[in-house]
Amino acid sequence: MFSTILPSKRSIAITLPSTFQRRYASKSSKQWLSRQSRDPFVRQRNQGTDIDPGTTFRARSAFKLIELNERYKFLNGARTVVDLGGAPGGWSQVVAKEMEKGPKGVVTETSKPIDMDGEPKMELHEGNELQLPTTLGRKIIAVDLLPISTIPGVISIQGDFLAPETRRRLVQAISPATGVDVVLSDMAPNMSGNRLRDIDLSLELCTMAFDFAKDWLVTAQETGKPHGGVLVMKYFEHPELQAFRKEYLQAAFRYVSNVKPTSSRSESSEAYWICSGFKG
Numbered sequence: 001m002f003s004t005i006l007p008s009k010r011s012i013a014i015t016l017p018s019t020f021q022r023r024y025a026s027k028s029s030k031q032w033l034s035r036q037s038r039d040p041f042v043r044q045r046n047q048g049t050d051i052d053p054g055t056t057f058r059a060r061s062a063f064k065l066i067e068l069n070e071r072y073k074f075l076n077g078a079r080t081v082v083d084l085g086g087a088p089g090g091w092s093q094v095v096a097k098e099m100e101k102g103p104k105g106v107v108t109e110t111s112k113p114i115d116m117d118g119e120p121k122m123e124l125h126e127g128n129e130l131q132l133p134t135t136l137g138r139k140i141i142a143v144d145l146l147p148i149s150t151i152p153g154v155i156s157i158q159g160d161f162l163a164p165e166t167r168r169r170l171v172q173a174i175s176p177a178t179g180v181d182v183v184l185s186d187m188a189p190n191m192s193g194n195r196l197r198d199i200d201l202s203l204e205l206c207t208m209a210f211d212f213a214k215d216w217l218v219t220a221q222e223t224g225k226p227h228g229g230v231l232v233m234k235y236f237e238h239p240e241l242q243a244f245r246k247e248y249l250q251a252a253f254r255y256v257s258n259v260k261p262t263s264s265r266s267e268s269s270e271a272y273w274i275c276s277g278f279k280g
């Protein structure tokens with residue numbers, strides 16, 4: 001349950017920024033420092049959780065995925081997971097830990113080579129394939145504009161997901177025989193402050209993630225499980241995003257839920273769609 005994962009309110013102690021910071025930081029950085037010092041998830045990030053008491057998460061956002069997965073269990077038994085907007089790697093760390101818990105498998109996946117930084121290191125010819133890093137026969141592929149430093153078992157591809165070349169490299173890393181069990185998208189545009197423009201950018205990221213999911217997710221029929229392939233996607237509250245949910249997501253998936261995890265800051269309009277039962 002969440003209580004075992006999420007930091008309890010009682011354990012929150014307030015640490016004031018150092019004298020230097022208090023004296024010299026600008027008003028907005030003071031507000032930021034103060035918010036960080038009061039944020040139980042920032043503290044918890046460095047202390048690990050019951051998924052791995054020793055894990056230091058790279059991002060506070062790891063708690064959002066832990067919470068979503070606690071509730072919907074989409075990572076249970078997943079063999080191939082794609083993590084869009086994966087930097088600095090908090091979500092991929094959670095996925096890798098969850099996959100380690102699954103039944104042990106044999107590393108059999110082969111594909112064209114993409115190295116851990118996403119750059120092809122060498123050109124291989126047909127029939128001369130490389131084994132990709134997998135976690136016990138499972139595969140995690142993370143994509144981001146920014147580099148993701150090595151996480152064991154995670155293939156990272158640096159590039160713009162909106163660019164066809166990046167999607168081509170991503171597709172190269174997927175095994176066509178297995179497809180993808182879970183597509184995660186925590187992608188968020190750099191907010192410009194112009195609400196309309198930010199919503200447009202967010203809608204564009206959601207549309208591309210959905211298009212990719214439609215092409216690669218396994219169907220409920222293929223998995224023999226009612227929930228089939230799952231798409232977990234960040235969005236920002238806006239009527240246009242709700243229209244997108246109705247028109248596209250609800251047509252392609254049997255179940256679509258809106259969730260605002262406890263660990264998502266209340267002042268942010270972000271939330272997540274959990275789409276399962278992919279119809280294909």
Ligand SMILES: C[S@@+](CC[C@H](N)C(=O)[O-])C[C@H]1O[C@@H](n2cnc3c(N)ncnc32)[C@H](O)[C@@H]1O
Pocket residue numbers: 058059061062084085086087088089090091092143144145146159160161162186187188189190205
């Ligand atoms: C909130 S962060 C993701 C945090 C991540 N889930 C974690 O736990 O470490 C959003 C990420 O989306 C990435 N992003 C935004 N637009 C992108 C795009 N067009 N292609 C790839 N990544 C993108 C950003 O670079 C940023 O790293």
